[in-house]
Amino acid sequence: MFSNSMADPRRQNKILRYKPPSTDTNPTLEDPTPDYMNLLGMIFSMCGLMLKLTEKLVFQLKWCAWIAVYCSFISFANSRSSEDTKQMMSSFM
Amino acid sequence: QMLLLPFMLLLLASPMTWGRYDDFDDGEDLAEFDDNDFAEFEDLSEDAGMEPEATASPRVAAAPASDQDDDDDEAVVEIEDAQDDFEDTETPDEDIKYDTEEFEGFEKSSPSFKDPINIITVPSHLQNSWESYYMEILMVTGLLAYIMNYIIGKNKNHRLAQAWFSSHRELLESNFALVGDDGTSKEAVSTGKLNQENEHIYNLWCSGRVCCEGMLIQLKFLKRQDLLNVLARMMRPVCDQVQIKVTLNDEDMDTFVFAVGSRKAMARLQKEMQDLSEFCSDKPKSGAKYSLPEFMAILSEMGEVTDGMMDSKMVHYLINHADKIESIHFSDQFSGPKLMQEEGQPLKLPETKKTLLFTFNVPGMGNTSPKDMDALLPLMNMVIYSIDKVKKFRLNREVSGVSSTHAIVLIGCRVFGASLYVSLGASQKADKNRARVEENFLKQTHAQRQEEAAQRREQKKLEKKQMKMKQIKVKAM
Numbered sequence: 121m122f123s124n125s126m127a128d129p130r131r132q133n134k135i136l137r138y139k140p141p142s143t144d145t146n147p148t149l150e151d152p153t154p155d156y157m158n159l160l161g162m163i164f165s166m167c168g169l170m171l172k173l174t175e176k177l178v179f180q181l182k183w184c185a186w187i188a189v190y191c192s193f194i195s196f197a198n199s200r201s202s203e204d205t206k207q208m209m210s211s212f213m
Numbered sequence: 214q215m216l217l218l219p220f221m222l223l224l225l226a227s228p229m230t231w232g233r234y235d236d237f238d239d240g241e242d243l244a245e246f247d248d249n250d251f252a253e254f255e256d257l258s259e260d261a262g263m264e265p266e267a268t269a270s271p272r273v274a275a276a277p278a279s280d281q282d283d284d285d286d287e288a289v290v291e292i293e294d295a296q297d298d299f300e301d302t303e304t305p306d307e308d309i310k311y312d313t314e315e316f317e318g319f320e321k322s323s324p325s326f327k328d329p330i331n332i333i334t335v336p337s338h339l340q341n342s343w344e345s346y347y348m349e350i351l352m353v354t355g356l357l358a359y360i361m362n363y364i365i366g367k368n369k370n371h372r373l374a375q376a377w378f379s380s381h382r383e384l385l386e387s388n389f390a391l392v393g394d395d396g397t398s399k400e401a402v403s404t405g406k407l408n409q410e411n412e413h414i415y416n417l418w419c420s421g422r423v424c425c426e427g428m429l430i431q432l433k434f435l436k437r438q439d440l441l442n443v444l445a446r447m448m449r450p451v452c453d454q455v456q457i458k459v460t461l462n463d464e465d466m467d468t469f470v471f472a473v474g475s476r477k478a479m480a481r482l483q484k485e486m487q488d489l490s491e492f493c494s495d496k497p498k499s500g501a502k503y504s505l506p507e508f509m510a511i512l513s514e515m516g517e518v519t520d521g522m523m524d525s526k527m528v529h530y531l532i533n534h535a536d537k538i539e540s541i542h543f544s545d546q547f548s549g550p551k552l553m554q555e556e557g558q559p560l561k562l563p564e565t566k567k568t569l570l571f572t573f574n575v576p577g578m579g580n581t582s583p584k585d586m587d588a589l590l591p592l593m594n595m596v597i598y599s600i601d602k603v604k605k606f607r608l609n610r611e612v613s614g615v616s617s618t619h620a621i622v623l624i625g626c627r628v629f630g631a632s633l634y635v636s637l638g639a640s641q642k643a644d645k646n647r648a649r650v651e652e653n654f655l656k657q658t659h660a661q662r663q664e665e666a667a668q669r670r671e672q673k674k675l676e677k678k679q680m681k682m683k684q685i686k687v688k689a690m
Contacts, residue, residue: 129423129601130390135401136427138394138418186352193356197363197439200411 153198158211161191359440366437367412373453374415374432376583378407381593388597389428390421412438424465424604428596431456435579446579453575454539455589457596461567466545467608468643471522472512473500473531474540478572479510487563488546491650503528506535514646517639521606530595537592539572543603546647562654569603571596608640 168184192211199208385392386403393404396418407415413434420427433454436442470492472482479497483489489512497510503523505511509531513519522543531538547570548563573592577585 129388131421131423132390134423134426135391135421137401137420138396138427138429140396182348186348189352189356190359193359194439194441197359197412198436198442 151198151200154195154200157191157195157198161188161195161211164188164191362440362443363412363438366439366443369437370413370434371409372583373434373581373586374407374409377432377455377586377589378417380587380590384590384593384597385417385419388422389419392417392419394418394420407432412436422600424461424600426460426462426465428457428459431458450578452578453581455571455573455575455592457569457571457573457593459569459571459596459600461569461600461603463567465604466543466567467603467606468545468640468647469518469521469608470514470544470546471518472540472542472544473505473522474509474538474542474572476508476510478540479512482540482542483512485550486542487548487551488544488565489542490551492544492546492646500531503531505531509535509538515639515642517609521608522602524602526598527595527602530591530598534592534595537573537576537589539574540570541572541599542568542570543599544568544570546650562651569596569599571599608643609638610640 164184165188168181168188171181171184189212195211196208382392382405391401391403393406393408394401395404395408398404407417409415413436415432415434417430417432418427419430422428433456435446435451435453470488472479472489472493474482476497483493483497492514493512495512497512498519499505499507500509500511500523501507505528511519511523513522545567546565547568548565552563571592573589575581575585576588
């Protein structure tokens with residue numbers, strides 16, 4: 121048969137299993153957005169709580185709280201697969 | 214003492230009721246409201262309707278100490294509530310006129326009627342209208358918009374991924390024994406589907422083919438699920454990308470480093486990639502020799518490699534799909550991007566792997582539809598072709614330029630002053646390059662390695678001393 125060029129290139133014996141790339145080797149390549157957003161969210165929620173304690177600036181407190189909520193949403197949308205849902209839920213809180 | 218408590222309450226409550234009556238402008242209105250508010254109560258119990266008024270008027274005139282029953286307390290509460298009702302229904306802008314005749318007796322006792330009426334607007338946080346919640350409404354609307362965009366974006370990315378896979382599935386399944394693996398199952402069985410890493414990245418692992426170890430395909434879509442990203446992209450359009458990484462066994466590839474792609478990508482890769490910066494020191498060259506478009510450039514270790522790689526079929530692929538090709542990078546020394554130089558340079562050469570990397574841009578510049586995925590199929594054909602080609606490609610091992618027979622003739626002719634120029638074969642050049650790189654690396658780290666060796670020696674000395682001390686102590690004991 122003249123089917124050398126059409127020979128099946130597949131080889132069962134040459135199968136290699138998938139190894140997920142380790143993240144310790146390239147931490148800089150990963151997108152830092154969800155981490156930043158998490159941090160911002162926590163900072164704003166802290167601010168919100170502190171302002172509430174002082175009870176001075178009710179208006180600013182509202183802004184802080186809402187921004188914190190937005191930050192947690194953005195962090196969730198950008199999140200990497202390796203992060204678990206518990207962390208997500210706590211950030212929403 | 215039991216009576217003292219309600220008395221105190223009345224004392225406290227009465228100034229408020231006094232104040233209320235001042236604000237509460239005139240008796241005529243009182244009568245009007247009475248009629249309107251208590252109209253429905255008229256039939257039921259006129260007493261109930263009249264009661265607040267009846268108790269109110271004596272309260273206004275009489276001293277607060279007169280009634281000390283519990284009923285009065287309740288009446289006080291009732292009045293206050295009634296006052297609240299009156300205040301709410303009263304619009305701040307209402308012009309209140311009064312009939313002077315009706316209030317003959319009041320003029321002296323309540324001089325406030327002659328003063329201009331101060332209509333105090335109720336502060337916003339006490340109002341019960343929608344306006345006071347405008348901020349909350351705004352924020353919640355924003356959040357809803359974000360959530361909607363999240364769902365829509367996520368679904369779009371998913372559809373694009375599935376479209377890509379369905380159009381490429383046949384080609385992949387005819388070339389690889391294993392198509393789709395997430396690494397978790399016991400048996401090496403094709404899952405036949407993409408792994409979803411997150412809402413915008415999907416990957417696919419294919420393996421089981423001649424000429425290569427495996428191929429990892431990453432579909433890097435835009436973050437359509439993040440509204441911020443969507444808005445940012447309106448300023449600066451970006452493409453979806455498909456990244457393919459083929460890892461090869463040692464025998465599958467000869468030793469060379471080569472890259473071709475858009476000029477911008479080449480410049481960036483040359484700076485970022487460890488192997489390209491070390492082995493391809495020249496600036497990206499134009500591909501005009503091969504009729505490549507102007508915006509494409511070539512980075513190569515040496516001319517033979519370029520000539521070897523740019524055969525007619527490859528050039529054909531490159532020209533026809535130039536807009537979709539971001540970069541193509543073949544390397545036997547691939548170790549990823551340059552690591553950030555920390556305090557101490559890494560002491561070991563980074564691990565290298567023979568790799569072919571392809572980065573393709575999905576047409577549509579962000580506004581892609583599932584149909585656009587078919588346009589990437591010829592590029593996958595190019596990938597398969599490249600794998601087979603790289604396996605067959607071997608650098609020239611002969612001493613080229615001046616072959617050995619020529620050398621003998623020249624010596625025989627005794628051409629004085631003519632230096633015998635022997636150009637090394639491409640393969641030897643490549644080996645030389647690699648040796649040079651390793652040498653440079655060793656030189657750079659020499660000083661540091663010396664320091665480390667000295668430290669280790671010192672530590673050993675210390676340890677020996679400590680051992681000796683211990684032995685002496687033991688002996689003494």
